[in-house]
Amino acid sequence: xxxxNTIEKxxxxxxVLKGISTTFKTxxxxxxxxxxxxxxxxxxxxxxxxxxxxxxxxxxDHRDLLKMGKLETQKLRREMGMLFQSAALxxxxxxxxxxxxxxxxxxxxxxxxxxxxxxxxxxxxxxxGADTKxxxxxxxxxxxxxxxxxxxxxxxxxxFCDEPNSGLDPKTSLVIDALIHExxxxxxxxxIINTHDMNSVMSIGENILFINKGKNEWEGSKENILSSNNKxxxxxxxxxxxxxxxxxxxxxxxxx
Amino acid sequence: MIAEGLETTxxxxxxxxxxxxxxxxxxVYLKQYVKEIEQLGINSIxxxxxxxxxxxxxxxxxxxxxxxxxxxxxxxxxxxxxxxMLLEFSSSIMCLIxxxxxxxxxxxxxxxxxxxxxxxxxxxxxVNSASxxxxxxxxALVTIIxxxxxxxxxxxxxxxxxxxxxxxxxxxxxxxxxxxxxxVEWYAWSSFIKSLFFAFIIxxxxxxxxxxxxxxxxxxxxxxxxxxxxxxxxxxFSDLILTNLLKL
Numbered sequence: 001x002x003x004x005n006t007i008e009k010x011x012x013x014x015x016v017l018k019g020i021s022t023t024f025k026t027x028x029x030x031x032x033x034x035x036x037x038x039x040x041x042x043x044x045x046x047x048x049x050x051x052x053x054x055x056x057x058x059x060x061d062h063r064d065l066l067k068m069g070k071l072e073t074q075k076l077r078r079e080m081g082m083l084f085q086s087a088a089l090x091x092x093x094x095x096x097x098x099x100x101x102x103x104x105x106x107x108x109x110x111x112x113x114x115x116x117x118x119x120x121x122x123x124x125x126x127x128x129g130a131d132t133k134x135x136x137x138x139x140x141x142x143x144x145x146x147x148x149x150x151x152x153x154x155x156x157x158x159x160f161c162d163e164p165n166s167g168l169d170p171k172t173s174l175v176i177d178a179l180i181h182e183x184x185x186x187x188x189x190x191x192i193i194n195t196h197d198m199n200s201v202m203s204i205g206e207n208i209l210f211i212n213k214g215k216n217e218w219e220g221s222k223e224n225i226l227s228s229n230n231k232x233x234x235x236x237x238x239x240x241x242x243x244x245x246x247x248x249x250x251x252x253x254x255x256x
Numbered sequence: 257m258i259a260e261g262l263e264t265t266x267x268x269x270x271x272x273x274x275x276x277x278x279x280x281x282x283x284v285y286l287k288q289y290v291k292e293i294e295q296l297g298i299n300s301i302x303x304x305x306x307x308x309x310x311x312x313x314x315x316x317x318x319x320x321x322x323x324x325x326x327x328x329x330x331x332x333x334x335x336x337x338x339x340x341m342l343l344e345f346s347s348s349i350m351c352l353i354x355x356x357x358x359x360x361x362x363x364x365x366x367x368x369x370x371x372x373x374x375x376x377x378x379x380x381x382x383v384n385s386a387s388x389x390x391x392x393x394x395x396a397l398v399t400i401i402x403x404x405x406x407x408x409x410x411x412x413x414x415x416x417x418x419x420x421x422x423x424x425x426x427x428x429x430x431x432x433x434x435x436x437x438x439x440v441e442w443y444a445w446s447s448f449i450k451s452l453f454f455a456f457i458i459x460x461x462x463x464x465x466x467x468x469x470x471x472x473x474x475x476x477x478x479x480x481x482x483x484x485x486x487x488x489x490x491x492x493f494s495d496l497i498l499t500n501l502l503k504l
Contacts, residue, residue, distance in 0.1 A: 048380055077382030088373040102381050105281050160380075 001026050002158065002190050007046055007056035009039075016042045017053065018214040026190045029181050029204045033196060034211040035236060040194045041162060043211065047192065048082060048160055049073060060158065078106050081151030081189075083180075085163040087143035089135040089150070095122065096131035099149045106154060121149040125179060141172035145179065152183060159184065159191040165200060173197060177204050198237060201225065210236070268464050274386040275394070275460070288392035296358050296393065296459075297400030301407060307353060308346065308408040312415025313423075315340055320425050333426055334434020337416045339443075346408035347447040348495045351454035354404070355487035359462035362393055363483035366466030367476035375467070390463040394456060401455035402448045409447075446502040453498060457490045 002024040009017040016039045024030040034040050045051040047058055049065055058065040060076060068076065089098050099118040103109060109117065122131055125145040135143055144164060151159060161180060165173035181204040184191040193200065201208060205222035210233050218233045225237060226246070238246075279285045319333045366389055369375050378385035413435060420428040465483035469475050 050376055050379065074382040074384075077380060080380055080382075082377065082380040084373045084377060086372050088377040090374055090377075091368075091372075104284055105381065105383060 001061055002047065002192070003057070003059040004043075004047060005057040005059075007043065007053045007058070009042055009046055009051060009053045016214050017046065019056070020211060020214070020216055021056075022209050022216060022219060024190055024192050025207055027185065027188050028191070028206040029184050030190070030192045030207045030209070031201060031205045032192065032194045032209050032211065033201055033205075033236070034217075036196065038211050039214040040196075040211060044160060044162055044192065044194045048080060049077070078102075078154060079157040081154070081156035081159045083144065083147045083151055083159070083161040083164050085166050087135070087140070087147040089143055089146055091135055093134075094131065095127070095133050095135070095138065095146050098135070098146055099131075099153055102150065102154050118149070118153060121153050122146070124152070124183070125149045140167050141169075141176065144168065144176050148176075148179060148183065152187065155187060157189060159187075159189045161191070161193040161195075163194055163196075165195065165197045170199065173199060174203070180204065201237070212236075267468065268461070271386055271390075271464055271467060272460060274384060275390045275463075277384060277387055279387060279391065280383060285388070285392055288388070289396055292392045292396035293400055296361070296397050297404065300354060300357060300400075300404060303353070303357060304350060304404050304408050305411045308341075308350065308411035309415040309418070311345060311349075312337065312341060312412030313419050314415075315345075315412070316416040316419045316431070317423070317425055320419075330427065330430040331434030331437055334416065334431040335437045336434075337431075338413070338435045338439075341409050341412035342443050342447055346405045346412060347451045347454065348491065350405065350408045351401070351451060351458065351491055352488055354401075355454075355458050355462075355491060356484050358397065359458050359483050359487045360480045362459060362462035363466035364476055364480045366390075366463055367469040367479045370467065370469045371472055371476060386467060390460070390467065393463060394459040397455040397459040398452055401451045405447055405451045409444075446498075449502060450495065450498045453494055454491050457494065458487050461487050461490060 003022075004024075005021045006019045007017050007021070008015070008019055020039075020043060032040050032043060042051060046053045046056075047065075049058075052066070056066075060079075063072075063076065065073065065076065089095075090101065093101065096115070096118055099121050100114050103114040103117055107114065119128075119131065122128060125148050127142060127145050127149065130138060130142060130146075135146070138146070159180070164176050164180060168176065177200050180191060180193065183189070193204075195201065202222055202225075205225070208218075208220055208222065208225065209216065210218040210230075212232050218228065218230045220228065225233070228234065316333055316337050319336050323332060323336075366375075369389070375385045375389070378388060416431060416435070417428060419425040420431050462483040465479040465486070466476075469479045
């Protein structure tokens with residue numbers, strides 16, 4: 001479980017996060033949604049510790065990240081896995097070496113055990129046979145899957161995904177969403193996904209936080225979204241004609 | 257401008273503090289170190305040999321043509337060629353050239369890692385990214401640079417001999433006599449010592465510029481240019497100080 005309390009973050013004069021508080025539940029896919037520039041990425045960077053908020057608390061199972069020393073923070077980070085928007089794979093390493101990197105750095109496993117674990121992770125994300133390729137030789141979707149394999153190599157307790165579907169086609173996006181959801185359940189992780197992909201929201205959004213102009217605007221599940229009366233949420237979610245029709249059908253069904 | 261300079265120096269010192277902290281896993285760092293020796297050092301041998309060979313030859317020809325006088329002993333050409341190669345060219349000027357080749361390579365590599373979030377990925381894993389990326393580069397360049405300086409001196413002398421063998425500019429035995437005349441071993445040592453400082457400047461300053469990149473590919477290019485300019489200025493400035501400090 002990750003709790004954040006009254007997080008505030010500014011860049012020079014501009015206040016980006018204005019006191020956001022919420023709880024991200026363990027074993028669930030927690031989504032942070034919002035318009036571009038609403039502060040989603042800044043919030044995630046504050047949660048993982050890449051940025052330091054001016055005010056507030058970030059508690060990982062009751063351990064406050066902002067009050068931790070350097071060693072404690074490093075120890076906590078080994079319990080985290082992160083999937084970046086650009087996959088952020090190391091260009092100079094092969095797929096297998098990328099997945100083995102955290103194991104090589106932090107585990108006491110032998111080289112053979114590390115290789116076995118890395119291959120298991122690659123197999124889990126359906127990438128058997130791609131281990132000798134370099135990141136530049138595989139597709140964007142495959143890169144994302146390698147990044148997931150790398151993120152889960154050390155059996156993390158917390159998984160963070162920043163725009164996991166950006167730059168991917170809808171079909172591949174569904175595969176990535178399903179994979180993240182399955183892995184969350186399988187490993188019992190606290191997963192936080194930063195997205196503005198409405199397909200992701202509707203398919204894997206178990207606990208959704210909608211932020212608007214740096215503030216909590218709405219919280220709920222994918223089931224609650226369709227029946228919500230929050231105007232800002234509705235104008236964001238149902239911006240496309242397709243989702244407007246879905247909403248109308250849902251409302252009509254409720255009336256009947 | 258002074259405030260900006262002080263701020264940059266402060267950031268550089270703070271980065272170096274992070275760089276020289278205890279490595280998480282020495283085995284992984286050693287692997288990186290060997291890789292960097294190949295990438296920064298071994299891959300530079302070709303250009304060092306080529307430039308030094310030609311400069312050695314050109315210096316010999318220029319000196320021969322410009323100091324030709326019945327009053328001047330013929331071996332003077334070899335003596336001056338050796339002194340130029342040993343005292344300045346193979347350490348300082350070669351390091352200026354390496355600042356262009358190796359320095360821009362380091363800053364653009366680390367800068368690209370910054371803009372593609374690879375450095376963030378290392379931080380999230382709990383790796384001290386500054387130390388992991390920069391320390392092996394500094395150690396590798398500091399280790400390999402005396403070897404490059406030695407190669408440069410040898411190639412320069414071979415270049416000088418080439419003017420005798422193929423150009424007939426000078427008698428090879430006169431050149432040999434001049435090359436060996438009044439040799440002071442300390443000059444070679446001072447050349448190696450200077451090169452160690454220059455290697456540190458090239459690796460650390462270029463890494464600093466790459467690591468501090470904010471933005472996209474344009475900033476990576478700018479960081480690469482800035483690093484070459486800063487390294488060159490710092491090498492020239494420290495050359496002045498070191499030459500004074502290391503004189504007999």
